[in-house]
Amino acid sequence: MFESSNSKGVETWRKKIAGRFESKDQYLIPALQYIQGQEGYLPPEAMEAAARHLRMPKSKVFGVASFYAQFNFKPQGRHKITICRGTACHVRGSARLLAKVEENLGVHAGETTEDMSFTLETVACFGACALAPVAVVDGKVSGNQTVSKLKQSISDARAMDSGKPGHKSTVRIAGNRASKKNVNRQTSRKSSGRKGRK
């Protein structure tokens, strides 16, 4: 069975990648980093294009990409909030912190708000346990977090955006459409852990 692919998207990406990297296995990770740098995540057609250019199976490209936590498979929000769920942070109330932020943004950890403004994530330990609980907003690590401090960061970010919606967000929304299919596909898999064998 062959699958139909968006050959136009693949071809555009293939040209971009071919312009930057030789067709050698060792350029897989740099190519993936390049794609993520452009797009904030790895769109399926871009991974397919990388596979084409490097002449390797796309399942391998996905396998390698999924091995590393640094790669995203869904479009990311303009702002990224990461809350630590390590032991030290847990002891100092990171669960409540996370719950409140989830409530505030209306998304669960690992998800992105519908307007593409925030992606909420968790991490196992930042290695800054002395400052627990720790959160990172747009790359800035700050310790001794409280719910109100985080809410402040969120509204600061919103205020920053409201001045200039423009170009960047349209790009992201276009990307979002493509990824929704992908999300659906992934959630349509069944987890054997829950459903058991038939």
Added chain:
Amino acid sequence: MAKVTLTIDGKTVQAEEGSTVLEAASAADIDIPTLCYAKDLEPYGGCRMCIVKVEGIRGMPPSCTTRVAEGMKVTTEDDEILQARRMVLRLLMADHPSDCLSCPANLECELQALTKKLGVREHGLIHLDRQATLDESHPVFIRDMKRCILCAKCVRTCNEVVGAGAIGLINRGHRAEPAPFLGTGIKFSNCESCGECVEHCPTGALYYREPGPEPDYEVSTICPYCGTGCGLVLGVNKGKVIRAKGDPDNPINQGHLCVKGRFGSYEFVNHPDRLKTPLVRKDGELVEASWDEALDLVVQRFKESKGDKFAALASAKEPNEDNYIMQKFARAVMKTNSVDHCARLCHASTVAGLAASFGSGAMTNSIEDMEQAEVVLVTGSNTTENHPIIGNRLRHAIDKGTKLILFDPRDIPLAGKAVIWCRQRPGTDVAWINGLMHVIIEEGLADLDYVRERCEGFEAVEELVKSYTPERVSKITGVPAQDLVEAAKLYASGKPATIIYSMGITQHTTGTDNVKSLANLAMLCGNMGKPGGGVNPLRGQNNVQGACDVGGLPNVYSGYQKVTDPAARKKFEEAWHTDLPAEAGLTITEILEAAEKGEVKALYIMGENPMLSDPDVTHVEKALKATEFLVVQDIFLTETARLADVVLPAVTFAERDGTFTNTERRVQRLHQVIPPLSGCRKDWEIICDIATRMGYPMSYESESEIQDEIAELTPSYGGITYDRLDRGDQLAWPCPTKDHPGTPILHTKKFTRGKGKFFAIEYISADELPDKDFPMVLTTGRILEHFHTGTMTRKSKSLHALVPGPYVEIHPADARHYKIRDGEKVRVSSRRGSIELIAKVGRVDRGLIFIPFHFFEAAANVLTNPAVDPVAKIPEYKVCAARLEKSA
């Protein structure tokens, strides 16, 4: 290879240098447990079950990745090793479900067997059930990843053996599992459904939906589908064929199979729709009749239609013996040379073209030999779908460093492996081949010594291709000039380079020209008669090579001895004790025309289905209906059989002995797996019965005796006997004598015709080009999951579930233009007719549409153009003008 001596458990063992400790131990009958090792895969060292101790090496290295060395001292088992192995098992069990009794692999699972063997009852660790995928998307097998032990055998099989690369290991740690791209269901991936991963999985993580009972016995025979000729081992339970496995002793497939071989090869054999009694038309209806009644009628009508009033179709699906008997019947009993078969429709241009260039119209090198090529040029062959096991071996060769140049307008699976992929406009092959020769000559890359010494006619070609500059060729073919130049240089750089082609080259009105052009290119670079070189037409059907070899053609007896040659005729007249007609007979397309005009009154069709396979089938139907007396001999009531006056039930390949000659000219032996179903008879027996009743006694003890007669009369088959084949001799013709080893590579010292002949050939366009009313180019072909007219594959449950019906491939941009969405119903029309089918967006080039021809409910050949190649009379299946619209 050099041998090294080592000691394993105190035993002195000799092993080949470069082999592993595990291999050395198993050769010495010392058993080391494994989980991730497989004979046909590269060593992996992932499971650590096979650990051993080696004196002087710290720790316990895995024996499957440790190479033997002179004087090495190995211990394969002691308490410490056993403890470590038990720990491996306990860790695996800790996140493995503990419900063996309800597992589909119960009693066949390697993990289970090892826990028992090493006495591990409880893992004694904290149990953690894996949150893993249960993928039930595939109609044939299930992937239950919570039973996966991450041995990666499936992933490695799919990459190393199959070459599809449909699955990889994704995620890491506790969430790791083998999965397709994006983690989708396997059905939506590029999985080729071959089942090799299921065969390799040591646990119940991969299993067939319907595993079937254990066989009572197994018999090895040959796959009835494509020209690759893979060996099968068929399992029989209670008299029914219930499973197929790859034959590890067959040199072609080495135990592996494609989806058709694995599921399609037996599922039709015991199908309830099999014909079991003769049918005779009475008052317009086909009604059951006895063999005597049916044969008496046939004999009476055949007696009235001797000579030019009779024609027969032999069959590329049937063994050599039956084809030989059929042509003998037509010639000796019916006194006509009008016997042909569907080879006319696939490779007649190959036979004509290569015979003119080299003197022999077949694949010049062997399949195995292909792996020695530095560069492979593939054109007009969707190898991984139509000759899957050859495709797999090609992908394997590419992974080992062979470079692929692909000329194909469609985005076929091989495109992802090609160094250069050119999408030529259909019907422009002569132009790009001339273009490559232009560049090779300009750049001084031609092997002129070889050309001077071994070939003739080069000057005219040299002159002709001067005008085929990359720029001009680019305009004709649509391939960028730069790509043409690079392709030419790459092909010329291959020492040696081989050419593989198939119907994309032959099925054109310029088919013979295309073939001769490829022959020119190969000779220009001195690639003929060498290992890893050659011009290799992949023949479509299991026995299309054999059916031609034994004389199923209107102009030649067996071994291509011309009917018009008085000496040859005399030889056959003497052998057959009768006089034979002196003029060549009609080709398949001419037979149908003559039938329509009422000139051919009786037509005898064995195992062919022209109602789907021939171009412009509306016309074919008219011709068959106009035929006064039509006899069809087949295993199912095919579309053609429905029109017959008498239908005779034949046996399948599984119910008989015989020989098939595969695409590389190698003769292989079929073995009877089950007795003929009651009511069915072997084709050659039926024909002999008719001949005898007509007063020309024909009788043979067995297929072996027929083969002996073929050998006697056919120089190239002279040394081929059942005894030799049963002994395991691999015999590719020419094999003139009983002690001849066969000829895997042709034209080594000189060409069969003496000198290789260059032909200067100008490009001419296809017969029917797109215009205002029919703006698209339609091309047709086969797909992985089905075969030919679907008579067998569509009766296979698994193959049917995989691809249940007809579709047309459309480029995304064209789809947008016609506002057609994937999965929507569309109408495709040509000057000859119109059909309705589902749209699949992707894969073809812009302006092109592709329709597989397997499906009677939307027969692609309603649309195709019956215009033929003037020399070979092969119709132009690959190009016609068509119109696409949304269904109302």
